[in-house]
Amino acid sequence: MANSNLNDLRKLHELLRDLKSVQDDLAKGPRLVRVKVQNTEQKQADLEAGKQDVKACKMLADQKTLQLKTLEAKLSELQGKLNQAVSNREYDILRGQMEADTMAKSVLEDEILETFEKIEAAQGRAKQLEADLATAKQEEAAMRAKVAAAEPGLIERKAQLELAVTAAEQFLPAEPKLQYRRLVTAHAADAMAEVTGNSCSACYVSLPSQTLVALRSGEILFCRTCGKLMYVGIQA
Template identity: 35%
Template sequence: MSSTVSAAALRELHRLHSQLSDLRGRLDRGPKQVAAHKGSVAQLEAALQAAKNHAQETRKAADRKQLDVKAQEDKIANWENQLNTAKSNKEFQTFQEQIAAARMAASVLEDETLELLGRIDETAAEVGRHEERLAAGQAELKKVAANVAANATTLEAEVARLEADLAVAEKALPGDFKLDYQRVVAAKGADGLAPCEDGVCEGCGQSTTLQMQSDLKASKPVFCKSCGVLLYLPE
């Protein structure tokens, strides 16, 4: 290849490609950050709904227990009335045993009801904690989304400026060299160029030949024989 390309021109091309790669990466990461926060908010919403469902089920269970207690109390009251109408000692004794058993069952139900009523307060407090977490997550999502949107405008403008600079720099490349340059950049992006420091390719760490080093000094295009990147001499 008879073309010559100055090290300064290749350094500038590498700088432009590297900066563009960084900016495009930052642009790509923005929506991913927003999506990640949306996912977190969705998890917080699900956790809040689960806490609300648990609180609701606990309330329903307490209501059912209170109805069961009332039913036992009604049975006891009915059997106490029937004591006075017992026609025999055996019947009287049966009513007394039923009343004692019902009172025992009612006592157990009352204890269970009190426990559930206590759990209602706990589940209400847990709902409150989940509501606070969700509010904080939503606020963070709003903040991140706003920052990403604001940064995107700046980053897109910077990308457009650098793309224009890159187009100008590429236009100045020799025609018979441009195809090889475009091939390696299309395959490797910003990593398609690398400095050759003290005879070593900074792209892969392999040593170059004396002929390659001589060609570099003569501003001839040199591609690393190991990793294929376009080499240039550093300042």
């Protein structure tokens, strides 16, 4: 009876650990998918911002091109007036205006060239962002497929382990079993603690020799410090 208890306790803890591991794997899948979904959403937002940037640069170029056309029309108008100038004074005033406008035109032309370069750079960035989004979507789909493929097997394994745990718990007398079940609900596999050396491996408190003897003889005992269901390992 005593030795059988020892083996049953060890086996029970092993099954609880396996069950915990499967539960963790099941919970991990949706988390991994969520991370990929968030990444796709971020890349989508980056691309939208990139497209807005291209749009803004193009609008600026259009505005400046319009300003240039207006300035060119004004210059040709001034040229016409200059050709018909009747006095030196009028001529000088018109020449002065034309010089200032020609200078402004040259500045505007440089600015337009700069804006075209900005458009090209923004278009390059947007193209890269589009490629990044496509990659993110592919990664998300691959993760969804991977998680979905693993899930049925994990669910089946979980059901098997739950049955095995229930079967493995049968040796526990009713009263300690209730306490043990409460611990499992709260701590899963950490409901149980192996005794390593002379200590409880959950809280590291040294156990009185009387307790160690009782544990080795297969008594069902909970740690007085951390409350876990204790058992002696094979080497202890």
